[in-house]
Amino acid sequence: MSTLSLTSAFSLLLKRDLVLAYRRRSELINPMLFFVLVTAMFPLGIGNDPKLIEAVGPGVVWVAALLASLLSLDSMFRSDFEDGSLEQFMLSAHPVSILVLAKILAHWLVTGLPLFIVAPLLAVLLNIPTSAIPTLMLTLILGTPVLSLIGSVGVALTVGLRRGGVILSLLVLPLYVPVLIFGTDAVKTAIIGIPTTAQISILGAMLVGSLVLAPMATAASLRISLS
Amino acid sequence: MLFEGLDFTINPGQALVLEGRNGSGKTSLLRILCGIRLPEAGDLLWEGEDIFQLGPEFHEHIAYLGHKDGSKLDLTPLENLRIAKGLGKAREDIDLEEALEQVGLYGFEDVPTRNLSAGQQRRLAIARLLVTDAKLWILDEPFTSLDRKGIEHMERLFEGHLNKGGMAAMTTHHRIGFKDEIELVRINLSDR
Numbered sequence: 001m002s003t004l005s006l007t008s009a010f011s012l013l014l015k016r017d018l019v020l021a022y023r024r025r026s027e028l029i030n031p032m033l034f035f036v037l038v039t040a041m042f043p044l045g046i047g048n049d050p051k052l053i054e055a056v057g058p059g060v061v062w063v064a065a066l067l068a069s070l071l072s073l074d075s076m077f078r079s080d081f082e083d084g085s086l087e088q089f090m091l092s093a094h095p096v097s098i099l100v101l102a103k104i105l106a107h108w109l110v111t112g113l114p115l116f117i118v119a120p121l122l123a124v125l126l127n128i129p130t131s132a133i134p135t136l137m138l139t140l141i142l143g144t145p146v147l148s149l150i151g152s153v154g155v156a157l158t159v160g161l162r163r164g165g166v167i168l169s170l171l172v173l174p175l176y177v178p179v180l181i182f183g184t185d186a187v188k189t190a191i192i193g194i195p196t197t198a199q200i201s202i203l204g205a206m207l208v209g210s211l212v213l214a215p216m217a218t219a220a221s222l223r224i225s226l227s
Numbered sequence: 228m229l230f231e232g233l234d235f236t237i238n239p240g241q242a243l244v245l246e247g248r249n250g251s252g253k254t255s256l257l258r259i260l261c262g263i264r265l266p267e268a269g270d271l272l273w274e275g276e277d278i279f280q281l282g283p284e285f286h287e288h289i290a291y292l293g294h295k296d297g298s299k300l301d302l303t304p305l306e307n308l309r310i311a312k313g314l315g316k317a318r319e320d321i322d323l324e325e326a327l328e329q330v331g332l333y334g335f336e337d338v339p340t341r342n343l344s345a346g347q348q349r350r351l352a353i354a355r356l357l358v359t360d361a362k363l364w365i366l367d368e369p370f371t372s373l374d375r376k377g378i379e380h381m382e383r384l385f386e387g388h389l390n391k392g393g394m395a396a397m398t399t400h401h402r403i404g405f406k407d408e409i410e411l412v413r414i415n416l417s418d419r
Contacts, residue, residue, distance in 0.1 A: 082295075085297050091262070092283065
């Protein structure tokens with residue numbers, strides 16, 4: 001199989017998932033709405049102390065992003081599993097890991113990227129200083145793809161189960177913790193005004209690592225789920 | 228254990244027909260044949276090489292039609308076929324509209340698949356077989372939901388594939404009305 005047809009299969013699948021997401025846009029809004037609502041409710045809950053809000057702000061944004069990502073994970077392979085499309089992917093003439101990568105990318109574009117876009121607004125709401133907003137954005141653009149990539153392995157393992165939701169959370173959340181720690185820490189450090197190169201580098205390394213390993217692990221997990 | 232001691236070969240132009248009562252493992256055997264499911268023991272060879280070693284290189288030679296159609300209901304038949312073509316080894320001598328016409332879906336190119344009847348959705352799944360260059364068609368109850376005329380029509384399509392040197396492995400509750408020259412390998416899994 002030539003590389004040309006492999007790239008065209010990749011873009012075909014990416015486009016397919018984006019078109020499908022567009023035709024079911026109401027589902028698509030859910031994770032972002034959740035993200036916005038959780039972060040917007042927080043200041044109301046903890047009161048009007050600006051110092052306190054500023055202190056918990058980075059954590060709130062990141063926890064909300066993490067849970068929003070978890071909320072949207074199940075949809076990554078569910079409908080393809082139910083209508084038999086997943087079987088067809090597994091029997092494709094192309095390596096499954098590449099096809100999986102296209103699906104993960106589409107999923108991130110639809111659920112992760114919107115979080116990144118609304119984040120500055122929420123940062124203002126949570127009293128995060130303007131100087132730290134670029135760092136928050138940077139951690140989100142590096143971190144949310146990692147969430148989608150790691151999540152895809154969990155979803156692939158649980159897609160065959162009737163009630164995989166709880167197991168999925170138990171499986172995936174511990175793996176999300178490093179992203180959460182380094183993500184929030186970078187923003188907190190940026191608020192104080194100390195360079196954040198270390199945390200950003202680690203997040204970048206996580207992204208590269210999961211980009212290389214997750215599609216293969218997901219392909220293998222899907223094979224197990226379908227057999 | 229569902230079955231043991233199976234030994235068969237499918238040659239170009241031949242069709243393997245699996246028979247047996249419900250639960251005798253017909254679907255399982257077909258899923259093993261396409262490599263979705265692993266057998267407990269035994270070898271499966273494609274032109275002398277193990278199919279699980281070959282992986283995608285084997286998959287470009289097969290097209291699988293399972294219980295589920297594998298079409299997205301939110302996409303149109305044309306969009307569904309385009310994906311099927313892209314995922315497999317594309318056949319160059321047929322375009323997508325032609326494939327739809329061959330299964331009797333001409334005029335339904337741009338209707339969302341959700342709005343098609345069950346029989347029409349099955350026809351769309353069969354059209355998927357036509358757009359790739361697969362030699363071996365693995366068909367699990369391909370005639371489900373089809374009307375009598377549709378079944379006859381599909382039998383002609385399958386015959387055409389076999390006459391061109393293609394192969395098929397299938398299960399069906401329907402008595403297959405292939406013409407005499409098609410060589411059938413029959414296996415009854417109830418006896419195993």
